[in-house]
Amino acid sequence: MSNKHVVFGAGGVIIGLLAGVAVGGAVSESRMAEAIGQSLTPAQEASAEAATSTQEALARLEERLGTLEQAVNDSKVDPDALTEGVRASTEGMSAKLDEMQTALSTKISDTAKSQTEAMKTALADISSGIEESARIAASAVASAGGGGGSGSGEDASSEAMSASETAELSEAMGVGQTAIFADGALRVFVSRLDAQSGSARLSINGEPSMLGAGGTTEASVGEQTCAVSVMALTDEGVTLGSDCKGAAQEEAEQQAAASEAPENGMKPGNVVSLADGAVRVFLSSVDDENGMARIAVNGVSTQSVAVGDSVDVTSGDQNCTVTVTGIGQGQAAFEATCG
Numbered sequence: 001m002s003n004k005h006v007v008f009g010a011g012g013v014i015i016g017l018l019a020g021v022a023v024g025g026a027v028s029e030s031r032m033a034e035a036i037g038q039s040l041t042p043a044q045e046a047s048a049e050a051a052t053s054t055q056e057a058l059a060r061l062e063e064r065l066g067t068l069e070q071a072v073n074d075s076k077v078d079p080d081a082l083t084e085g086v087r088a089s090t091e092g093m094s095a096k097l098d099e100m101q102t103a104l105s106t107k108i109s110d111t112a113k114s115q116t117e118a119m120k121t122a123l124a125d126i127s128s129g130i131e132e133s134a135r136i137a138a139s140a141v142a143s144a145g146g147g148g149g150s151g152s153g154e155d156a157s158s159e160a161m162s163a164s165e166t167a168e169l170s171e172a173m174g175v176g177q178t179a180i181f182a183d184g185a186l187r188v189f190v191s192r193l194d195a196q197s198g199s200a201r202l203s204i205n206g207e208p209s210m211l212g213a214g215g216t217t218e219a220s221v222g223e224q225t226c227a228v229s230v231m232a233l234t235d236e237g238v239t240l241g242s243d244c245k246g247a248a249q250e251e252a253e254q255q256a257a258a259s260e261a262p263e264n265g266m267k268p269g270n271v272v273s274l275a276d277g278a279v280r281v282f283l284s285s286v287d288d289e290n291g292m293a294r295i296a297v298n299g300v301s302t303q304s305v306a307v308g309d310s311v312d313v314t315s316g317d318q319n320c321t322v323t324v325t326g327i328g329q330g331q332a333a334f335e336a337t338c339g
Contacts, residue, residue: 167241167242167243168181168182168241168242168243168244169231169239169240169241170188170239170240170241171237171239172232172234172236172237172238172239173190173237173238173239173240174190174193174236174237175190175191175192175193176190176191177189177190177237178190179240181226181228181242181244181246182221182224182226182242182244182245182246182247183246183247185221185222185244185246185247186204186205186219186221186226186228186242186244187204187205188202188203188204188205188228188240188242189202189203189204190202190237190238191203191208193233193237193238195233195234195235198212198213198233199211199212199233200212200230200233200238202228202240204217204219204228205219205220205221207219209228211228211229211230212230212233213230213232213233214229214230214231215229215230216228216229216230219242219244221244224244224245226242226243226244226245227242227243227244228240228241228242228244229241229242259288259327259328259329260328260329261328261329261331262325262326262327262328262331262332262333263326263333264333265326265327265328265329265331265332265333266283266331266332266333267283267286267330267331268283268284268285268286268330269283269284270282270283271283272334274322274334274335274336275315275320275336275337275338276338278315278316278318278320278336278338279297279298279313279315279320279322279336279338280297280298281295281296281297281322281334281336282295282296282297282302283295283332284296284302286327286330286331286332287304287327288327288328288329288330290306291306291307291327292304292305292306292307292327293305293306293307293324293327293332295311295322295324295332295334297311297313297322298313298315305324306324307324307325307326307327307332308323308324308325309323309324310322310323310324311323315338318338318339319338319339320336320337320338320339321336321337321338322334322335322336323335323336
């Protein structure tokens, strides 16, 4: 109860008593004082109790305010310490980011280098395979045509012409077919073809291999290491090529090695100029076993001539004769006269 209400209540009692006295006119002064004292005592007690309660409430509020102030003071942060902590954290994060960036740059560099090396290796393999395929194709064509397509033969190498005696090409082979090379010593089975992606799955003497168009792989046949190439890959099938030697070729080479090379002999793929340049002889191939040389004289057409035999040819207004004077060890020698 508030002091205001107590005062108003006491005032109301006093006014009521005075009014009663005024009306009645029979109450004595002592009794009036006694009545007023009795009426004010509860009001004074209530006022004192209210004041005590108010002081206790104010004390509790002051205590709470003190506690809150202490808490605020305790929670204050040192600005310098906070700044130093933020700076240290920032520097640590910056160093970590630099370390991560360096590691990432190194990783990217190593990866790029690895990929570059892998690409170089792959390109080298592809280049080698295409080169081998082209060599086999050229050799097989030269062998089939007897060297006639080489013109005078001045640009042909002896190695390429020598290889032309062994290079073979298959027909277009479908899935389930087998290409046979080197007198049956090398067998290439076609197990799957994919013309769109340009790949062929092969079994080379039982060993699986996947090759693309122009691709080349090696195969062991006895003591030989042979090349097997995918020359072409179309919807009709895959054309295969190999430079593997058959038993007959090996025997011929052995016989040629056992024979004696002729004086001034030359190997296939070379050209010799005779009779003061009036005659040019291109040697396409040599058959040591049968003593035959396949040649082209002043032209591109080739013919086989036995050792000791001659060929007549016209050079300008001269009539010339070319003679095969010797054959041995894969070489042939010639002489020419004009008149």
